[in-house]
Amino acid sequence: MNDLYQFYTWVEATPYATWIRESGSLWAYPIVLTLHTVGLALLVGFNWAVDLRLLGFASAIPVLSMRKFFKVMWWGFWINAISGVVLLMADATTKMTSWVFGVKMVFIVIAMIVLRRMQVGVFRLPEIGKVIPQNAKVMAAVSLACWVMATTAGRLMAYLGPQVGLIVPVK
Amino acid sequence: MHQIELINKWLETTAVSKAVAGGIPWIWPMCETLHFIGLAILIGCIGVLDLRMLGFAKEISIRAIHQYVPWGVFGFAINAVTGTMFYIGAPGQYVHNIAFQMKLLFLAIAGLNVLYFYLGGVMHKIEALGPGADPPLSAKLVSLTSIVMWLGVAYWGRMLPFVGNAF
Numbered sequence: 181m182n183d184l185y186q187f188y189t190w191v192e193a194t195p196y197a198t199w200i201r202e203s204g205s206l207w208a209y210p211i212v213l214t215l216h217t218v219g220l221a222l223l224v225g226f227n228w229a230v231d232l233r234l235l236g237f238a239s240a241i242p243v244l245s246m247r248k249f250f251k252v253m254w255w256g257f258w259i260n261a262i263s264g265v266v267l268l269m270a271d272a273t274t275k276m277t278s279w280v281f282g283v284k285m286v287f288i289v290i291a292m293i294v295l296r297r298m299q300v301g302v303f304r305l306p307e308i309g310k311v312i313p314q315n316a317k318v319m320a321a322v323s324l325a326c327w328v329m330a331t332t333a334g335r336l337m338a339y340l341g342p343q344v345g346l347i348v349p350v351k
Numbered sequence: 352m353h354q355i356e357l358i359n360k361w362l363e364t365t366a367v368s369k370a371v372a373g374g375i376p377w378i379w380p381m382c383e384t385l386h387f388i389g390l391a392i393l394i395g396c397i398g399v400l401d402l403r404m405l406g407f408a409k410e411i412s413i414r415a416i417h418q419y420v421p422w423g424v425f426g427f428a429i430n431a432v433t434g435t436m437f438y439i440g441a442p443g444q445y446v447h448n449i450a451f452q453m454k455l456l457f458l459a460i461a462g463l464n465v466l467y468f469y470l471g472g473v474m475h476k477i478e479a480l481g482p483g484a485d486p487p488l489s490a491k492l493v494s495l496t497s498i499v500m501w502l503g504v505a506y507w508g509r510m511l512p513f514v515g516n517a518f
Contacts, residue, residue, distance in 0.1 A: 206513075214509045218502055220387065225395020229419055232396075237422070240415035245482075248408035249399060328388060335384040350513045 188272035200270040204351040209270065216263040220334075222256025224327045227295060234302070234312055234320035243312060247303040253295060271344060278341040284333035291326035294319050359442035371440030379440065382433040389433065392426030394501050401494040404477070404486045413480045441517070448515030454507035461500035468493045 191197055200208045226249045232238060233246050268275050275281045302308060302316040337343070362368050371378050396419040402408060403416045438445055445451040468474055473493050477486045511517040 210510060210513045214506050217387075217390070217505050217509055221391050221394035221502075221505065222398075224391040225393070225398060228392050228395045229399045229422070232419075232422060238415070238418035240418055241411055242415075245408060245410040248410075249402075252398070252402070327391070331387050331391065332384045335387055336380060338383075339380045347512045347516075347518075349516060350510075 184276075185273065188276050191269050191272045194269070197269040197272070200266060202348060204348045206350050209267075209348065210350060212263050212266050215259055216267060219256045219259030219263060220331070223253050223260060224256070224331060226252045226256065227291075227323060227327060230298070231320035231324045234298075234316050235324075236312070236317075243308050244303065247299070250295075250299045250303070257292065274342050274344045275337070278337060278343075280333050280337045280341040284330050284337065287326045287330035287333060291323055291330060294323045294326065298323070355446055359446060362439050362442050365439070367436075368439050368442075371436050378436070382436045385429055386433040386437075389426045389429030390505060393423050393430060394426075394505070396420070396426060397423035397497060397501065401497050404490045404494040406485055406491075409485070410482045412482050413477050413484075413486070417474075417478070444515065444517040445511075448511060448517055450507045450510035450514045451517070454504055454511075457500050457503040457507060461497065461504065464493060464496045464500060 192201075199205070200212065229238075230246050230249055230253075233241055233243060298316070298319050302313070302319065305313070308316070363372075371382070373379065399408075399419050400416050400423075403411055403413065408416075473489050477490050480486060
């Protein structure tokens, strides 16, 4: 644990992490945070759309044709994986010891496993056009719940658990 | 500007403002959380229509994908309410904040774009387009405007603390 904490301290002190956190450049913390929001909208937002379809809404759309939108979700995922790592580096000692961050990660992992199961399981069934299987509906409900929880935990990182003020005004 | 200052001063005296600004400590974080959930629903459920109009997922008819619009409106409603709560809670940190002013401008353009889509005949032109059909240029321009404006609204929202010290 102590070794790990030393590693987080080291990460935080690297020139890149320091620049992200302290430079006051628009291209540092503010843009990375914006990218993290855009990625959230693509991943969570489009997953909402697919989940709602599986739960029976927008029923005029052939279910199978929604599979195209998984590409958008994966774009969102990678944008957020990368921007998330950068945000984590800038603030490693605080976030890696925050239980709220841990909760957020658990829900993201579950939501991504469900997303993948949905993509390769549900959206490759030939009969999906006619009837939506019960397990697909369960996946959709779990997915929605996990994204709501992940978004909530992500937001609450600014209010619960260990925090550090990271708002450096743009020069 | 003077009028706005007076309204803001009055707002700050209201019970709602005091509650949002910290009188009831969980209200602000809850509104922030809902604001991000609303953002995702809005951009996701309007985004599927925007992408279809740009020629993505062409196997879906316009009329079918348009069924997501009420969900987009739902996301917008969540954000309009929570956004208004933030303003009521701390009007002073927004009114002179350039990021907030830009956010309102982008919101206004997004709104005019919606009006043009429905009242300017664009929706009428494309609503019968079935699977495989490519929408006309006017529809693509509306989609592009929508995507740029909504991402722009998110960008300016994110900039609020960085350029104007809003929390």
